[in-house]
Amino acid sequence: MSGLTIDKVSPGSIAEELELEPGDRLLSVNGHPLRDVIDYNYFAADDELELEVEKADGELWGLEVEREEGEPLGISFQAPAPARCGNNCVFCFVHQLPRGLRGPLYVKDEDYRLSFLYGNYVTMANIGRAELDRIKDQRLSPLYISVHATDAVLREKLLGKNGVLPILDVMRELAEARITMHTQVVLCPGWNDGDAFARTVADLASLYPWVASLAVVPVGLTEHRQNLPALAPVTKEFAADFIGRWYPESRLLEERLGAPFLFLADEFYIKGDVPFPELDNYGDLPQLENGVGMIPLFLSEAEQVLEEAEALKPAKLTVVTGESPYRYLSDFLKQLSGATGVSVQPVAVRNRLFGPTVTVTGLVCGADIVAALQGMELGEVVLVPDVMLKEGEGVFLDDLTLDDVERQLGAEVQVVESTPYGIYDALVQRLG
Numbered sequence: 001m002s003g004l005t006i007d008k009v010s011p012g013s014i015a016e017e018l019e020l021e022p023g024d025r026l027l028s029v030n031g032h033p034l035r036d037v038i039d040y041n042y043f044a045a046d047d048e049l050e051l052e053v054e055k056a057d058g059e060l061w062g063l064e065v066e067r068e069e070g071e072p073l074g075i076s077f078q079a080p081a082p083a084r085c086g087n088n089c090v091f092c093f094v095h096q097l098p099r100g101l102r103g104p105l106y107v108k109d110e111d112y113r114l115s116f117l118y119g120n121y122v123t124m125a126n127i128g129r130a131e132l133d134r135i136k137d138q139r140l141s142p143l144y145i146s147v148h149a150t151d152a153v154l155r156e157k158l159l160g161k162n163g164v165l166p167i168l169d170v171m172r173e174l175a176e177a178r179i180t181m182h183t184q185v186v187l188c189p190g191w192n193d194g195d196a197f198a199r200t201v202a203d204l205a206s207l208y209p210w211v212a213s214l215a216v217v218p219v220g221l222t223e224h225r226q227n228l229p230a231l232a233p234v235t236k237e238f239a240a241d242f243i244g245r246w247y248p249e250s251r252l253l254e255e256r257l258g259a260p261f262l263f264l265a266d267e268f269y270i271k272g273d274v275p276f277p278e279l280d281n282y283g284d285l286p287q288l289e290n291g292v293g294m295i296p297l298f299l300s301e302a303e304q305v306l307e308e309a310e311a312l313k314p315a316k317l318t319v320v321t322g323e324s325p326y327r328y329l330s331d332f333l334k335q336l337s338g339a340t341g342v343s344v345q346p347v348a349v350r351n352r353l354f355g356p357t358v359t360v361t362g363l364v365c366g367a368d369i370v371a372a373l374q375g376m377e378l379g380e381v382v383l384v385p386d387v388m389l390k391e392g393e394g395v396f397l398d399d400l401t402l403d404d405v406e407r408q409l410g411a412e413v414q415v416v417e418s419t420p421y422g423i424y425d426a427l428v429q430r431l432g
Helices: 037-043 112-118 129-137 152-159 167-176 194-205 236-257 266-272 294-308 326-340 366-373 402-409 420-431
Strands: 004-009 025-029 048-054 060-066 075-077 143-146 181-187 211-218 262-264 316-321 343-348 382-385 413-416
Touching: 025 037, 037 112, 112 129, 112 143, 129 167, 143 167, 152 167, 167 181, 181 194, 194 211, 194 236, 211 266, 236 262, 236 266, 266 294, 294 326, 294 420, 316 326, 316 366, 316 420, 326 343, 326 420, 343 366, 366 382, 366 402, 382 402, 382 420, 402 413, 413 420
Parallel strands: 143 181, 181 211, 211 262, 316 343, 316 382, 382 413
Antiparallel strands: 004 025, 004 075, 025 048, 048 060
């Protein structure tokens, strides 16, 4: 069905003056039928608009709008239902989930629209000519593309899908149309490392600047890999060797291209027990949401916080984290305790839900926090990083709420931004 259902109307907006209401459907703008919010943003950019609206009772309205340049209409829409992923990737994390989690976690999306709107990584394995033409016509840039390998045969093996358009052909076409692309490789030892990875890096670098960055992240393996292809983990030795080989190459690429291009995920440095590069090596942090540069950014911000920190009322608090960043958080909190007079104890939560090989903070669930903290002297409050919860809902991966965790621990729990300033600001607000 064409058209977009209005979700909200801003008070005092043009839309309110037009008597538009939640539940109405905006069918077209300037004669263009609307498929999704991207169409709306594209066709509603003009200052003079003709709107076709279907009211909730089925009545059709035709409306004319004249507005000041840049003035919003004041409507928002329900999020589009994502296209489902038809891949069967050998490393797919969804296939490694335990039973009993909330339903949406088992849904695999593969939607170029969500890549443009929200920065979701997609393989582009389900697009055809119509979608490629739309990307170019409507300038859907930047896009975030999971490449994994540029060798077409190897890539099909990794994706578990045949008949996929060769990714290099797709990306060359998008580059010719001046579409910016950020890319990633999930590195699976014995599959797409070695010569295959070297080819991938060279192929993608040849499309710079339209391929603006390439992040390589180690494959994530849980203990729930039943009846799935055998994959080797990224070990300490592998990670250290990989950094030794590819960090120097990344600097040579930066020198040749004029900007940082190849980024190694923080997890390589953590696993390999190798010191991080300086924050300047990460440019404008184009792959931050992909776990690249988070620890260097944390360390840099920690220095700033410690320079500004002031004495506060004496108290004791607890901060939980995943096992990966524990050493960096622990060192910061030790110094912060000295600067403020507040005893802030860090606790690394062992991941029992996914297994001990999963150590990142964002995959810690509520029950594991409870298990890690029960019986401890927690102080006034337990600070929980916001990345552990579903945005806007206050729910952990295992469907426990903040109230559930508070009740089971018998202690106050507070969500904080997972940065040094987030932690320090929480201390100041409570104890300043």
